[in-house]
Amino acid sequence: MKHLAGRLGTLLAVVAVIGLLPRLTRTDPALTILHARYADRPPTPETLDAIRAETGLDGGPLTVLGRWLAGLLHGDLGTSWVSGQPVAPDVRSALGVSLTLMGLSLAVALALAAALCASTLRRGARRRIVTARAGALAAVLAALPEFLLAAVLAAIVAVRLGWLPALGWGSPAQAVLPALAMGVPAGALLGRLLDDALPAAFAEPWARAAAAGGLPGRRVARHALRRTLPGLLPQLGLVVVGLTGGAVAVETLYAVPGLGGTALAAALAQDLPVLQSCVLVLLLLGVLAGAVTRLAARTLLGPALRDGALPALVPPVLPARRLLTAGAVLLAALLVAVTVAGLLRDPLHVDAAARLAAPSAAHPLGTDQLGRDVLARLGHGAARTVLTALAVSAATLLAGLALGAVRAGALTESANALPAILSGLVVAGIAGPGPWGAALAVAAVAWAPLAAHTTALYTQEKAAPHIAAARAAGAGPWHVARRHLLPAVLPPVLRHAVLRAPAIALALASLGFLGLGAQPPAPEWGRMLAENLPYAERAPWPVLAPAAALAVLGALTVLTATAVRGRKGIATAARGRTKAP
Structure with missing residues (x-):
């Protein structure tokens, strides 16, 4: 309970910082709104005071935070400082695009992870000596940032070869490169972690006893896979969190109208109501992903969650190459x-x-x-x-x-x-x-x-x-x-x-x-x-x-x-x- 209260308190502190962005910015929000909407009006004190009163920025920090939180409870995300339009409709539309892209990217990641550990599973099913097979290539792919892979794919596959479109959103072809750019590093990371854990699972006494008792190799492999998943699921949650960050660069590069690209454009234009909403939604997506993966891990472990009921997997000793x-x-x-x-x-x-x-x-x-x-x-x-x-x-x-x-x-x-x-x-x-x-x-x-x-x-x-x-x-x-x-x-x-x-x-x-x-x-x-x-x-x-x-x-x-x-x-x-x- 104490740990849960700490997490909740930290989350509320981050949300409070997001809500206080208009008061924390080094520029006067009223000037930003004046330049964006009323470029022909002089920045007189009366005009700036009127803008602050109109947008609810005339109070102190607690007043501004309270108004923003009250708006959230009623589904009101505020009004754009640049366009003067409500933020909520645009954020909902961008959320649908981002969720679709993240879902496709996660599918790519899981498919690549399965491909990377397939050889290790086959060797374990055939009762051979099992060693990790993913290799250095998977590790290098996992270390590549999404923006770099996205830029290389756009430059080579889209621009030089012309196989797929480089910009836009709406057709299946336009989703391929963004999904690959976000999914390949995530899949390489998951695949390598799973491939590193499987040899330790196949080396445990239960696996050797099951094989000696005549249990089919495929069933042993399935049990070994389930044995490794609880330790891997928290990493899956972090991968989803990473997708929320990677979406900013990938959506911007491929002109995808999602939350990431919208948040970056708002940050550069100092349109803080839009930035607040996009960052808040991306943060909540990450928190939700972490909670779901922790719950899934507890469900898979079941009674073995008790201390000492299930030993930790001991990875094999790596040689100094x-x-x-x-x-x-x-x-x-x-x-x-x-x-x-x-x-x-x-x-x-x-x-x-x-x-x-x-x-x-x-x-x-x-x-x-x-x-x-x-x-x-x-x-x-x-x-x-x-x-x-x-x-x-x-x-x-x-x-x-x-x-x-x-x-x-x-x-x-x-x-x-x-x-x-x-x-x-x-x-x-x-x-x-x-x-x-x-x-x-x-x-x-x-x-x-x-x-x-x-x-x-x-x-x-x-x-x-x-x-x-x-x-x-x-x-x-x-x-x-x-x-x-x-x-x-x-x-x-x-x-x-x-x-x-x-x-x-x-x-x-x-x-x-x-x-x-x-x-x-x-x-x-x-x-x-x-x-x-x-x-x-x-x-x-x-x-x-x-x-x-x-x-x-x-x-x-x-x-x-x-x-x-x-x-x-x-x-x-x-x-x-x-x-x-």
Whole structure:
């Protein structure tokens, strides 16, 4: 009950922040409405007061929040500051489009997940030695952000090959590319998680006993699949939450009239009533998905939900593969080489005579739509992105350690289930688009995994016998924290923060792609991709260069994490063999 109350309190706090957006924004809402609706009227104090009175913005923060909540209870989502029309009809229409797209994307994800683990299930049904088969390709696909895959599909499948339409909504063909862009990363993640869990299920005593007793292999495989599903369902909820964030970029890129594209347009236009409604609906969709998946997991577990009734699946020890380490080093060296080569060039120099020029000795990666050197902008964008990602990683490390130590469980779960893009929309609604706002938006949610890790390590270490012995010997709280808790908690959480830095860089790039990050003419990988995408048919290199850089960054994240996890597995196994009698 206490945990449920914490979750509810956190949700209400987020809803309150959404409701207070008109009072939190740095611009005067009355001026925004005046410029949008009455451009010919001067901004006199009387006119602005009249607009505030008309729109209900003349009261204090609690008054504004109370009016907004009262409107929600009556189905009134307010009036658009730009068009002057009620928000509710447009939001309902956009919700139907987004639900359809999310449903198609989830179908793609489940189909891909089933395909990735099909080989492992067949081997288990035939009573062979079962190992995970999904491989590194699934891991790399899972690490690709939706906006990157959407841009590549649009540039190649729609523009270069002309197989499918690149824009619009209404026909089945127009839904294919958006559904693939959102569904493939989600399906790769689910498939890899399921494929990693199945070998542990087939290795449990019940599976070996069932096989020895003559139970058909297909039935054993079905039971193994059901054994792994409860642990996977919470991840499915997070995947649905991720779809709500991915919908913003994908709907914007493909001109899909859903909640995501509507929310982004409202954030850029400072049309806060529309932004409030879209973000609130997307947030509630994520909360509902999480609740449904938790309920489904409890239903599948049934009586085994009691403590100790069902052991946790123990994944197999991963070998420390030299190939993965070598691949990570090679990709890191490639990124460093491109960055250094780009930093030696001017990213802002415009050569109108060389617009969209092909790669040459003068311009190894070609030029963009303004005649600027793509290599130069790629290198300077890498430096900007890496430095920002490191700063955000440091901030999230401090926040994760502090909030994890105080066990902010409900707040951690809520932040972990909030996509960075939704956080970016809210920050953009308050402070407007910009690099600092994008960094703040990513930091606002990126601390949650580190906090969860800190809490787990802190709880485990506090229960260790040597802590009790130190306290019995007279050690005070500060001594225990400095000499025992901090040395045990800080190193693994620090490594975790370093491993998450590339993912933070990808999140920053996604906000830049949407126009919520660094503004022109600053070089930034996501913005480079968005700016040059309309010219992909004539000149693909300004699109493929930042897309390849982002793909390499995603692959580097996966290879590094896998190599580190493999070495940890080997070290753990070695310690176990050393301690065995």
